[in-house]
Amino acid sequence: MGFNPLAEKGIPLELQIRNWSELNVAPFDKREVHPYTRARVIVMNGIEIESILSSHQFARHTDSWPVKTTLALLRRVDQQQQKAVNWLLPGDQTVLETTLGYEQVAIDLTAGLARTEPDPYLRQTLDFGLLEDFDHLYRYANLIDLIEGPKRVHEIVGNLTEVMPGRPTIVEHRHPFDDVRRHYDRHTVDPLSRLHAMTIVAAEQQTMNFYMNVGPTYVPPLARGLYLEIAEIEEQHVTQYESLLDPLESWFQRELFHHYNECYLYWSFMTEEVDPRIRKIWELHLAMEIEHVRVAGELLLRHEGVEPQAILPPELPQPTRFHENKKYIREVLKHQIDLTSVGPDFVPMGALPADARFFAYQEAVNGGVKVPSEYVIARHVEVFGDDFRLTTEGPHPIEVLRSGSLEDLDAAQHERDE
Amino acid sequence: MSILFVTKASGGHGRPASMTVIPPSQEVSPAALAACGAAAGLNGVALADVVSAIAMHARVSARLARAAAEQTSQPARRQLHEHLAQMYEDRVTTLEGLLHKLGLPRRYVSPAARMAAFVAESVGQAPLLSGSIDAGLLEFVLLDVASTLAERSLADTRALAAIAGSAQPSSVAVQLAKASHALKTDVALLEKVQARRSQELLAVVQGPKG
Numbered sequence: 001m002g003f004n005p006l007a008e009k010g011i012p013l014e015l016q017i018r019n020w021s022e023l024n025v026a027p028f029d030k031r032e033v034h035p036y037t038r039a040r041v042i043v044m045n046g047i048e049i050e051s052i053l054s055s056h057q058f059a060r061h062t063d064s065w066p067v068k069t070t071l072a073l074l075r076r077v078d079q080q081q082q083k084a085v086n087w088l089l090p091g092d093q094t095v096l097e098t099t100l101g102y103e104q105v106a107i108d109l110t111a112g113l114a115r116t117e118p119d120p121y122l123r124q125t126l127d128f129g130l131l132e133d134f135d136h137l138y139r140y141a142n143l144i145d146l147i148e149g150p151k152r153v154h155e156i157v158g159n160l161t162e163v164m165p166g167r168p169t170i171v172e173h174r175h176p177f178d179d180v181r182r183h184y185d186r187h188t189v190d191p192l193s194r195l196h197a198m199t200i201v202a203a204e205q206q207t208m209n210f211y212m213n214v215g216p217t218y219v220p221p222l223a224r225g226l227y228l229e230i231a232e233i234e235e236q237h238v239t240q241y242e243s244l245l246d247p248l249e250s251w252f253q254r255e256l257f258h259h260y261n262e263c264y265l266y267w268s269f270m271t272e273e274v275d276p277r278i279r280k281i282w283e284l285h286l287a288m289e290i291e292h293v294r295v296a297g298e299l300l301l302r303h304e305g306v307e308p309q310a311i312l313p314p315e316l317p318q319p320t321r322f323h324e325n326k327k328y329i330r331e332v333l334k335h336q337i338d339l340t341s342v343g344p345d346f347v348p349m350g351a352l353p354a355d356a357r358f359f360a361y362q363e364a365v366n367g368g369v370k371v372p373s374e375y376v377i378a379r380h381v382e383v384f385g386d387d388f389r390l391t392t393e394g395p396h397p398i399e400v401l402r403s404g405s406l407e408d409l410d411a412a413q414h415e416r417d418e
Numbered sequence: 419m420s421i422l423f424v425t426k427a428s429g430g431h432g433r434p435a436s437m438t439v440i441p442p443s444q445e446v447s448p449a450a451l452a453a454c455g456a457a458a459g460l461n462g463v464a465l466a467d468v469v470s471a472i473a474m475h476a477r478v479s480a481r482l483a484r485a486a487a488e489q490t491s492q493p494a495r496r497q498l499h500e501h502l503a504q505m506y507e508d509r510v511t512t513l514e515g516l517l518h519k520l521g522l523p524r525r526y527v528s529p530a531a532r533m534a535a536f537v538a539e540s541v542g543q544a545p546l547l548s549g550s551i552d553a554g555l556l557e558f559v560l561l562d563v564a565s566t567l568a569e570r571s572l573a574d575t576r577a578l579a580a581i582a583g584s585a586q587p588s589s590v591a592v593q594l595a596k597a598s599h600a601l602k603t604d605v606a607l608l609e610k611v612q613a614r615r616s617q618e619l620l621a622v623v624q625g626p627k628g
């Protein structure tokens with residue numbers, strides 16, 4: 001029998017507020033922590049932030065005292081959860097190290113969701129984004145080598161995620177119209193697809209916000225440039241993934257789905273967490289979220305006449321887990337590296353007509369300047385003789401991306417251009 | 419009890435439109451849509467759009483009537499909203515039955531039905547602004563929402579009657595006539611809600627002068 005939050009008893013809402021000492025948790029040791037524990041911390045931070053921001057938006061659309069005050073209370077607890085989660089990150093973990101963690105999340109979370117996504121279009125969208133974040137990890141890995149010295153990458157990502165080129169960041173810059181996607185329909189969507197879409201929106205949104213804010217904290221122009229370039233892709237990713245959500249879902253429904261997704265992920269992560277202290281946090285937050293689901297369900301029933309069990313599945317779907325996706329990613333690389341999009345449709349780059357808006361946008365941002373995501377590799381080759389890679393499964397599945405030499409990357413670029 | 423919120427688990431089916439994606443397993447076949455009106459000389463896709471949209475309006479109206487019954491503090495009002503909820507549930511049963519007879523899934527949510535849901539749910543959001551009015555007026559807002567939903571229900575009832583009347587003699591025409599006849603029995607209650615709204619407005623205007 002599976003787990004149904006609606007059938008469980010959570011912690012009463014008025015008992016959920018914690019004091020400063022409880023919230024100021026001891027951070028994990030960045031040298032000891034399992035990379036996927038760090039990944040889970042990053043994901044849950046993003047999930048709480050999205051839930052909080054959505055609740056703030058809801059609050060701005062109502063002046064109903066009972067609704068506004070209930071939202072304020074739920075939101076305060078989620079804010080406290082966000083502190084308890086994000087304060088697990090240690091102060092000696094540099095911004096670039098955290099960045100590698102963020103991209104590792106973007107890769108292994110996206111791949112994990114894609115592999116279990118029931119809808120073909122949503123799955124294609126996830127695969128499409130996957131190859132782009134995969135490339136970001138490669139670019140940042142080369143940057144951290146240049147700025148903080150060698151060995152940092154392996155310490156952060158372990159042997160779990162390979163580091164090598166994906167869809168080159170330079171070609172990810174698309175016209176804004178080409179990042180908008182179609183959306184699921186609330187009446188026919190598989191509940192797992194909805195949770196997937198909400199989860200990836202939250203993860204990409206926090207990455208976008210993070211780069212928007214930390215990018216200028218670096219001094220070297222190359223670092224500042226790479227952050228701003230990739231921050232723009234994360235804007236594209238948020239545009240892409242938020243498009244998947246059905247705009248027909250009402251404020252009350254969304255509020256319920258947010259807390260339900262928090263339940264789902266705390267429950268998923270609780271069962272696979274290897275750090276017993278952090279597992280206790282997931283367990284505690286799950287017990288809180290069970291109550292959030294109940295309260296949000298009451299709001300939905302009172303204001304829309306919908307029983308929460310009518311719109312939620314009878315039990316949580318199969319858990320979302322972090323595991324290696326090396327083989328899967330290599331397969332996607334092999335078959336989809338040359339994809340781009342025209343409006344909501346995915347097409348091979350070679351199929352674009354010469355007057356496609358893609359090329360005009362490319363020229364506007366890349367034309368006649370040093371593109372940071374390319375320059376960071378060139379600099380690495382200059383300084384160390386080659387680019388940084390971390391591969392465990394053999395050579396790159398795309399032949400032209402095999403060697404790390406600058407000439408070969410140039411050749412690959414030319415081949416794509418032709 | 420009728421299904422008032424359609425999901426995949428409760429048999430939701432759809433048809434993709436420019437921005438919507440329907441899982442292949444939940445898609446209504448274009449052939450079934452085209453065929454459903456053929457015998458009656460009607461455009462099947464459009465017929466299914468209309469019937470599913472009327473059904474969706476009834477589902478949302480039933481939900482909102484239940485919510486209103488829950489929120490009102492006046493027993494007489496509660497009774498009125500409860501009657502409406504029951505009436506709308508019966509309409510859902512009738513219309514789902516009609517879709518079934520047309521050879522379509524009972525829970526077919528067409529693009530037009532999505533729009534009908536959006537329109538009705540938007541009307542139902544009025545109480546989100548309850549802080550802008552006096553407590554007494556909230557009761558009136560609940561009635562106002564009910565009256566607006568009734569207006570569309572009356573229009574839907576007339577539209578289905580017109581479509582049934584235009585159908586060429588066939589088993590489809592018979593089913594349309596049956597459903598139309600069933601919906602017409604609700605007219606009295608729907609008009610009563612509208613009349614109640616007028617009476618209340620009048621009473622307020624004629625009441626103690628402030």
Ligand SMILES: [Fe+2]
Pocket residue numbers: 048051077078081262289
């Ligand atoms: Fe939370």
Ligand SMILES: [Fe+2]
Pocket residue numbers: 103106132133136207230234
């Ligand atoms: Fe990224």
Ligand SMILES: [Fe+2]
Pocket residue numbers: 106129133204207233234237
């Ligand atoms: Fe991303």
Ligand SMILES: [Fe+2]
Pocket residue numbers: 051078258259262289292
């Ligand atoms: Fe929550």
